[in-house]
Amino acid sequence: MNLGKWLRNEIPPSVREALSGYSFVLVWVIGFALFTLFPLVETFRYSLHQVTVTATGIELTFVRWANYTRALFTDPTFVQLVIEYALETLISTPVVLIFAMIIALFLNLDFPLKGVFRTIFFLPVIITSGPVIRELIAQGVASVPQFANLAAVSQFLQDLPVYLRNPIQYLLTSFIIIFWFSGVQILIYLASLQKIDRSVYEAAAMDGASAWVSFWKITLPSLSTTTVINAVYTIITLSHFSENKVVRYIYGQTYAVQGGIGYASAMAFVYFGVLILLLLITYAVLRGGGRR
Amino acid sequence: MLSRWLPRWNYERIRSFFFGSRTHYGLIFLLVLYTVLVVIAFVYLYPLLYMFITSMKSPQDLLNPMVQWVPTQFYVENYLKAFRVLNYPQTFLNSLITSLIPSLIQAVVCSLVGYGLARFRFPGKRLIFALMLATFIIPPQNTVLPQMLTYREYGLLGSIYSLILPAAVGQGFKSAIFILIFYQSFSTIPRVLEESARLDGASELTIFLRIALPNALPAYVVTVLFSTVWYWNETFLTVIFLEGGIQTLPMQLSKFVQAYENLYPPGVVNIFDRINEAVKLSGTFLNIAPLLVLYFILQRWFVESVERTGVTGE
Numbered sequence: 001m002n003l004g005k006w007l008r009n010e011i012p013p014s015v016r017e018a019l020s021g022y023s024f025v026l027v028w029v030i031g032f033a034l035f036t037l038f039p040l041v042e043t044f045r046y047s048l049h050q051v052t053v054t055a056t057g058i059e060l061t062f063v064r065w066a067n068y069t070r071a072l073f074t075d076p077t078f079v080q081l082v083i084e085y086a087l088e089t090l091i092s093t094p095v096v097l098i099f100a101m102i103i104a105l106f107l108n109l110d111f112p113l114k115g116v117f118r119t120i121f122f123l124p125v126i127i128t129s130g131p132v133i134r135e136l137i138a139q140g141v142a143s144v145p146q147f148a149n150l151a152a153v154s155q156f157l158q159d160l161p162v163y164l165r166n167p168i169q170y171l172l173t174s175f176i177i178i179f180w181f182s183g184v185q186i187l188i189y190l191a192s193l194q195k196i197d198r199s200v201y202e203a204a205a206m207d208g209a210s211a212w213v214s215f216w217k218i219t220l221p222s223l224s225t226t227t228v229i230n231a232v233y234t235i236i237t238l239s240h241f242s243e244n245k246v247v248r249y250i251y252g253q254t255y256a257v258q259g260g261i262g263y264a265s266a267m268a269f270v271y272f273g274v275l276i277l278l279l280l281i282t283y284a285v286l287r288g289g290g291r292r
Numbered sequence: 293m294l295s296r297w298l299p300r301w302n303y304e305r306i307r308s309f310f311f312g313s314r315t316h317y318g319l320i321f322l323l324v325l326y327t328v329l330v331v332i333a334f335v336y337l338y339p340l341l342y343m344f345i346t347s348m349k350s351p352q353d354l355l356n357p358m359v360q361w362v363p364t365q366f367y368v369e370n371y372l373k374a375f376r377v378l379n380y381p382q383t384f385l386n387s388l389i390t391s392l393i394p395s396l397i398q399a400v401v402c403s404l405v406g407y408g409l410a411r412f413r414f415p416g417k418r419l420i421f422a423l424m425l426a427t428f429i430i431p432p433q434n435t436v437l438p439q440m441l442t443y444r445e446y447g448l449l450g451s452i453y454s455l456i457l458p459a460a461v462g463q464g465f466k467s468a469i470f471i472l473i474f475y476q477s478f479s480t481i482p483r484v485l486e487e488s489a490r491l492d493g494a495s496e497l498t499i500f501l502r503i504a505l506p507n508a509l510p511a512y513v514v515t516v517l518f519s520t521v522w523y524w525n526e527t528f529l530t531v532i533f534l535e536g537g538i539q540t541l542p543m544q545l546s547k548f549v550q551a552y553e554n555l556y557p558p559g560v561v562n563i564f565d566r567i568n569e570a571v572k573l574s575g576t577f578l579n580i581a582p583l584l585v586l587y588f589i590l591q592r593w594f595v596e597s598v599e600r601t602g603v604t605g606e
Contacts, residue, residue: 017412020496024408025420027401028471031461035439036427042438058441106329111322119591120333123340126587126594127580129525131545135576136339139346139569176335240431242528250433251528261437268433275431 047265067266100182104189125183130242185230192226347574374574387541394459395519406474428468450537477511
């Protein structure tokens, strides 16, 4: 009690405020050190070693960058999967963003049964999980089968170079699943649309702006920050999803005789690097587009 | 009769009826709107519908190409089998516990951290925000192995503590999002309230419990709901941390075929009891059924939550 009194009198308010603040976030800082920073550094250490799991613990044999060179230059599967993942993410993200924005614009209008549609569009967020998606894809429900199997479409795909064909094929076969990842983004757009001041639209209408012009001049610029948030959210969700092929490959290699923890750690870091690259590309594109 | 109101339908009225005016939408616009929304809603519901209908099909119906959308009989045998294969009562309870308990703890801890960030000025706050964004971005595979090995060392692998511990220090599944939700939520509470409480000599913890917490109840509900759902659906972490110990519903679903063939060995049972997609989809449906029930009871909270808590964050 005395200590408390002393603290209150002797310490300047700003320092006291800072101390109170630290006491609230301290638990997070400790958690960050223990459950994020330390494991991250440790994983990086594994990636430079050959890791053998024994009954009592683990044994490390230093191999320098061998795991990385193996992932990047020797293992043909990994590099191919990463390239496919990167292309698919770069394709899916704009699809999700545009789709979510259109749906949000619709749901921002006033019409009967709006609530029902909103409930349906948000449903996937609740039920999407790795095993469920895997089962749906296995049953062929995830695609638009009639379209992807059309003779004309497959002929068209045949003529394309491989690096273009695979992403387009992916787009056709995973169409529905891509939509399933838009639920949260729709809500975020919707929330941000509702914050736009209605009087701006009224003023624009007074000056003779059509709804079309209002969208491009008012709505879209107001959504630019939200779009960045949504893009980041989409990329992260797609990249962390447990059915992502790179994630599954790394997981499989962790327990494989040929792979092991060291090799899996190295691949995880390469994957992390690619993920950051994708985020930077998306950010640059969105920011650059926003400024124009 | 007709002629009495027809004259009132002059050009202007007809135009406004079809194309709308400043005060209401036109018929054409509404038609387009509903068509698009219904088509998209169908795209969303189609997998669920397909799943449910296929799961109700008997083996004869599955083989019969005439039976597409309406099974010939009410057939629940698939569900009975899937129920047994999933060991439903046990795995359901496990899933419930492993998603609810970490979520409750996560809500408490994230609210404290969010409050600290929203209400106090201190050096290093921007750094903490940056690190928080990092925890959101870093893929789980980059941190999960050392954790797994440490848990193994202390014999925590396969127990619920392997999920509780990270949640208890704000590093649970998607914690960063929830901290942001609380940050937004606490930022909107007027400062006057806590200033006057502080003048009355209330401690920081009292102010948090008596003033901040009651004002942020929506954020708590939303966090617990979303967190529970996301923990329930999470399989990457649970497989690594819980495998060999607690068996959750999605984990059991992942090895459905194997579990099925243990219960109904393919060489022993007759051909109609072999595994087929109807049984598999029954299992999938049993897996999401609790979530569907939860969603339809509490859908208001899920759907309006993002607006209410202002996650968009300017």
